[in-house]
Every structure is written in structure tokens, then in C-alpha cells.
Amino acid sequence: MASSQQQVQHTTTDKNIWGVITASSVGTLIEWYDFYIFGSLAAMGIIGKQFFPSDNPTAAFLSSLATFAAGFIVRPFGALFFGRLGDLIGRKYTFLVTLLLMGGSTFFIGLIPGYASWGAAAPLIVLILRLLQGLALGGEYGGAATYVAEHSGSNKRGYFTAYIQTTATLGLLMSIGVIILTQSFLRDETQVNPNAAFEEWGWRIPFLVSIFLIIISVIIRMKMHESPMFKKVKAEGKTSKNPLKESFTKKANLKMVLLALFGATAGQGVVWYTGQYYALSFMNKTCSIDSAQANEIIMIAIIFVTPFFLVFGALSDKIGRKYIMMAGLLVAILAYRPIYQKMYDIADLNKKTEIADKTQKDEKTELTKDKDGSITTTKIVKTFEDGTIATLITKNTKFNDANKKPKEEKSKSVKLSSGDKTTMTFLIFIQIFFVTMVYGPIAAFLVEIFPTNIRYTSMSLPYHIGNGIFGGLTPYIVTRIIEASKSEANPAGDVLSGLWYPIGIAALTLIIGMIYLPTRTDKSMED
Amino acid sequence: MDALKKILGIVWLLLSPALIIMMLRQFAIEIPALQEAIAAGKKPASELQSTYLFWVITITIFVPVAAGLGLFGYYSLKGEYQESAMT
Numbered sequence: 001m002a003s004s005q006q007q008v009q010h011t012t013t014d015k016n017i018w019g020v021i022t023a024s025s026v027g028t029l030i031e032w033y034d035f036y037i038f039g040s041l042a043a044m045g046i047i048g049k050q051f052f053p054s055d056n057p058t059a060a061f062l063s064s065l066a067t068f069a070a071g072f073i074v075r076p077f078g079a080l081f082f083g084r085l086g087d088l089i090g091r092k093y094t095f096l097v098t099l100l101l102m103g104g105s106t107f108f109i110g111l112i113p114g115y116a117s118w119g120a121a122a123p124l125i126v127l128i129l130r131l132l133q134g135l136a137l138g139g140e141y142g143g144a145a146t147y148v149a150e151h152s153g154s155n156k157r158g159y160f161t162a163y164i165q166t167t168a169t170l171g172l173l174m175s176i177g178v179i180i181l182t183q184s185f186l187r188d189e190t191q192v193n194p195n196a197a198f199e200e201w202g203w204r205i206p207f208l209v210s211i212f213l214i215i216i217s218v219i220i221r222m223k224m225h226e227s228p229m230f231k232k233v234k235a236e237g238k239t240s241k242n243p244l245k246e247s248f249t250k251k252a253n254l255k256m257v258l259l260a261l262f263g264a265t266a267g268q269g270v271v272w273y274t275g276q277y278y279a280l281s282f283m284n285k286t287c288s289i290d291s292a293q294a295n296e297i298i299m300i301a302i303i304f305v306t307p308f309f310l311v312f313g314a315l316s317d318k319i320g321r322k323y324i325m326m327a328g329l330l331v332a333i334l335a336y337r338p339i340y341q342k343m344y345d346i347a348d349l350n351k352k353t354e355i356a357d358k359t360q361k362d363e364k365t366e367l368t369k370d371k372d373g374s375i376t377t378t379k380i381v382k383t384f385e386d387g388t389i390a391t392l393i394t395k396n397t398k399f400n401d402a403n404k405k406p407k408e409e410k411s412k413s414v415k416l417s418s419g420d421k422t423t424m425t426f427l428i429f430i431q432i433f434f435v436t437m438v439y440g441p442i443a444a445f446l447v448e449i450f451p452t453n454i455r456y457t458s459m460s461l462p463y464h465i466g467n468g469i470f471g472g473l474t475p476y477i478v479t480r481i482i483e484a485s486k487s488e489a490n491p492a493g494d495v496l497s498g499l500w501y502p503i504g505i506a507a508l509t510l511i512i513g514m515i516y517l518p519t520r521t522d523k524s525m526e527d
Numbered sequence: 528m529d530a531l532k533k534i535l536g537i538v539w540l541l542l543s544p545a546l547i548i549m550m551l552r553q554f555a556i557e558i559p560a561l562q563e564a565i566a567a568g569k570k571p572a573s574e575l576q577s578t579y580l581f582w583v584i585t586i587t588i589f590v591p592v593a594a595g596l597g598l599f600g601y602y603s604l605k606g607e608y609q610e611s612a613m614t
Contacts, residue, residue: 053573063577063580066577066580066581066584069584073584073588251602251607254598255599255602255607255608258595258598258599258602259599259608261595262595262596262599465592469588469589469592470592473584473588476581476584477585480581484557488569511535512599515528515531515532515535516532516603516608518613
């Protein structure tokens with residue numbers, strides 16, 4: 001029988017590594033897709049409209065962000081629960097369970113009727129399903145990263161685990177892609193709101209599609225084998241009897257969990273979610289950019305920037321993980337405010353010259369759904385010299401009953417000129433480039449600082465607190481800070497004020513990371 | 528660097544309760560101010576619910592995290608992150 005050392009050596013040179021990466025990445029990608037559909041639709045305001053009362057759109061938007069955030073908040077609990085299972089029974093079966101849990105929850109979100117039909121029960125059920133999604137994701141990522149890392153040789157671990165790192169961004173890309181496809185398929189230009197069908201029921205399709213993706217992924221994962229390092233530890237009888245206790249009550253491990261959180265994942269989390277999620281929310285809600293165009297901008301930027309995850313993962317094998325991650329944090333801290341100022345300016349109609357002759361006005365009056373009044377919809381389309389087109393829609397609802405207050409809803413949609421669209425895409429590209437720097441090497445970094453018998457549990461917790469709590473709450477906290485900056489004198493508030501949250505967290509992580517993180521982690525991963 | 532880590536340990540230890548106090552203080556200021564604005568008809572009543580929700584989430588989640596920062600500071604002060612203790 002070959003020695004344990006030889007067994008690991010054998011697997012690290014095994015050509016089958018690409019099979020391992022593919023099987024792990026496909027499942028993780030699909031889980032991210034499932035998780036982000038909700039976020040993408042929340043950022044577009046659709047979840048808010050469907051599942052929350054419509055009398056205050058801002059409150060509905062914030063409530064939908066809170067539900068979105070709930071999925072992130074439970075991720076650390078998923079990390080603990082499934083991490084423990086993964087360290088006890090193995091990596092393979094644990095992340096097979098997480099995949100099924102995620103797929104089921106996503107599918108059912110697509111089936112839940114809206115607030116208008118089910119009242120408060122609808123958001124409550126959605127919240128529960130969202131919590132299950134968060135738990136599943138909490139268990140998935142650590143397993144996949146650990147599984148790939150434990151199959152990789154030490155000289156290419158950063159590069160190989162970087163494939164897992166691309167899955168979160170590609171999952172976001174896939175969710176936006178499916179939303180765009182569904183939107184364009186259901187778009188009806190003859191309607192005042194061409195996206196009405198999508199907003200009414202079409203948004204369910206991306207959730208329902210998930211079930212097919214999950215089936216494919218489960219079939220692929222069933223063929224996978226257990227990680228060689230875990231097999232070795234198990235064969236030697238060295239698996240942990242209580243991974244939670246060992247991870248968080250032993251000072252030697254707990255201090256590394258805290259270091260990983262405050263010195264790496266907290267800052268990495270806010271950079272990830274600012275560059276991708278908040279950027280999308282900022283384009284949609286603050287800049288009022290047409291949602292299809294905003295999605296397209298994010299998609300193009302992601303397509304061009306994704307290879308850099310692999311570049312920085314591979315580079316970290318050569319020069320170490322620490323300085324690449326810290327450089328990413330530094331540039332993000334310095335660049336966020338100028339980037340967001342530029343994004344705001346690009347879409348600011350006050351800075352553009354309108355071509356008055358081209359302005360079109362259309363007015364239509366129809367009965368309300370309940371036939372208890374009338375809705376007058378006024379649509380004004382303005383064209384600007386640089387090619388920007390702005391659509392302003394005002395809906396005035398008057399009721400037959402004089403005691404019922406009339407309602408007025410206003411919406412604005414800005415379609416950028418091709419030049420501005422390119423600039424906006426570049427600004428998003430830069431932000432996601434920062435993400436590739438901080439996120440590309442982090443899986444390898446995390447797996448290398450913990451021993452095999454508690455690796456799944458120990459690396460998952462700081463990862464999911466950093467990404468789920470510090471990062472995932474970014475759009476929610478940033479939006480809340482902007483709301484708090486609104487006053488009678490400044491009703492729009494300071495649209496850049498919320499950026500102090502990611503800047504502050506990234507700065508704290510940069511300081512701690514630079515001073516405390518070891519330059520070289522244990523690349524052997526041998527216990 | 529080891530001396531700097533010890534000094535910074537005190538900073539993290541102090542920052543931890545400071546962050547907790549700051550969150551609780553902001554909550555205590557914001558809610559009554561909002562209730563006043565709602566009573567005066569300046570803001571819609573639904574804003575109270577979303578503000579409460581925000582602060583309940585923030586305090587529940589970030590208080591343990593801030594406590595973790597304090598523990599990190601304590602370990603740092605005790606020399607747990609010194610070069611010799613990390614290898």
C-alpha cells in the first residue's frame with residue numbers, strides 16, 4: 001500500500017484535475033445563479049413590487065433588499081452546519097445536499113403568488129425560502145473550494161481554485177443573462193410599459209429554469225470521488241469528532257478564523273458586492289438607467305473581466321496571495337468615489353442638452369383594474385444632443401369614491417448613448433477588476449491556513465461572514481445611508497454618502513491584512 | 528512589526544465597544560426623530576417599519592462581529608499574532 005504522502009502526491013499530478021474542477025465549478029455556478037436571481041430582480045425593483053405593499057415604493061425596495069440580505073445573513077449558519085457535516089462525512093456528499101436544497105428553494109420561489117394574492121403570507125414564505133437558499137450556499141462554496149484545493153498541487157492551487165472563484169461572477173452573469181433573455185422575449189413595444197409582462201409574471205421563469213440546471217449538476221456530481229486529503233485523514237482515523245468545537249474553541253484555530261475575517265474576507269466581501277451588486281443597483285435606482293441596458297452593461301463588463309480571476313489566481317502561486325489581495329483593496333478604496341461620481345454624471349440629465357423638437361408626449365386614460373376609477377398615464381420621451389433618450393412616465397389614479405385619495409406614481413428611465421454606455425461599461429469593468437484581485441486568490445489563501453480535519457468548517461465561516469454579512473449587506477446598508485442623508489433642503493440626499501461603508505470596511509481590512517497576514521501561507525496543506 | 532501588532536491590539540479592543548455604542552446611539556437617535564417626522568406628516572408611516580428592520584438587522588448581526596473584533600484585539604495584545612506564534 002502506498003504511503004499517505006504518496007497518495008496525495010499522486011492526486012496532485014493527476015490529469016483528472018480538470019474533471020474535478022469542472023464538476024465542482026458547474027454545481028457552484030448553478031448555486032450562485034440560483035442565489036443571485038433573487039438579488040438581480042430585487043435590484044431591479046421587481047421583487048419589491050411583487051411581494052411587498054405598493055403604497056411606498058422606497059419601503060418596498062428596502063424590504064426586498066432586507067429579504068435579499070436575509071439570505072446572506074444565514075450563510076454563516078449554513079457554513080457551520082454543512083461545514084461540520086463536510087468535515088465529518090466528507091466533502092462530496094455534503095455539497096450534493098446543498099445543491100438539492102438550493103435548487104428546491106429557488107424553484108418554489110418561482111411558484112409563490114405575490115402580495116396582491118396572498119397578502120403577508122407571500123413575503124413570509126419567500127423569506128423562508130430565501131433563508132434556505134442562504135443556508136445551502138453557506139455549505140456549498142467552502143466544500144467546492146476545499147475539494148478543488150485538496151486535489152491541487154501546491155504550485156498551482158491558486159490557479160485551480162480560481163476556477164471556483166469565477167463561478168460567483170459567472171453565476172451573476174448567468175442570472176442577468178437569463179433575465180435579459182426572458183425580458184426581451186416578453187417585451188411588447190406597443191405597451192406604455194414594454195416590460196409589463198415580465199414584471200407581472202415573466203420574472204418567475206428564471207427561478208423555474210433552475211430545476212433543470214440542478215438536475216444536470218446533481219448527475220455530474222454523483223460521479224465525483226471523495227477528496228484525497230480527506231480520504232487520507234479518514235483512513236488514518238484523524239477526522240475531527242467535533243469540527244465546530246475544534247474550530248472555534250481551540251485558540252490556535254479561532255485566532256486564524258478571526259484573522260481571516262478581519263484581515264481578508266470582510267474587505268474582499270464589500271469589494272465584491274460593491275463592484276457587482278451595488279453597481280447594478282446604483283445604475284437602476286440612482287441613475288435610473290433602463291434596466292435592460294444596465295444589465296447589458298454589467299454582462300459585457302463581466303465577460304471581459306472574468307479571465308482576470310484566473311490571472312490573479314495563477315499570479316498568487318508565484319508571488320503569494322497577500323499582496324495581490326491587499327493591492328485590490330487599496331485601489332478600490334481610492335477609486336470608488338471618483339468612479340461613482342462619474343457614473344452619476346454620465347446619467348445626469350441636467351448635464352445634457354435636450355432637443356426640444358424631438359420630444360414626444362403620449363397620454364392614455366383607462367379604467368382601474370377594479371373599475372373603481374381611472375388611470376391617466378402620461379409618457380414623455382425626451383431626446384438629448386448626445387443621443388441619450390429619457391422616458392418619463394407619470395401615472396395618475398383618480399377614484400370614483402371622493403374619500404379615496406388620488407395616487408401619483410412617477411418613473412424615469414434613461415437610455416444612454418453608445419459613447420456613454422461604453423464609458424459606463426468601462427467603469428463597471430474597473431470595479432470588477434478590483435474584485436478579481438481580491439477574490440481570485442482568496443480560496444487558496446483560506447484553505448491553506450486551516451488543517452484538513454476542520455478545513456471545511458473553519459474556512460467557510462470567515463468566508464461567509466465576510467461575503468454574506470459584510471459584503472451581502474452592502475446594497476442594503478449603502479441604500480439606507482443614502483436615504484438617511486435625504487433632508488428637506490436636499491431631497492435627493494448625497495448619492496455618494498453610502499460608499500463610506502465599503503470604503504471603511506475595506507480600509508480596516510487593508511490595515512489588518514497588511515500588518516497581520518503572513519506573506520506566505522502553508523502551501524503544503526499537510527497536517 | 529510585533530510591537531505594532533500589540534499596540535494595534537489595544538486599538539481593536541477599544542474600537543469594538545465604540546462600534547457597539549455607536550450603533551445603539553444611532554438607533555436611539557433615529558427612531559424618535561422619525562416618529563416625530565411621521566407625526567408631523569413629513570414622512571410616510573411605513574418608513575418606521577423599514578427603519579426598525581434596518582436597525583434590528585444591523586444591531587443583531589454587527590454586535591457579535593464587533594465583539595469578534597474585540598477578541599481579535601485581545602489575541603493581538605497577548606502576542607498571538609507575533610511571528611513566532613504564527614509558525
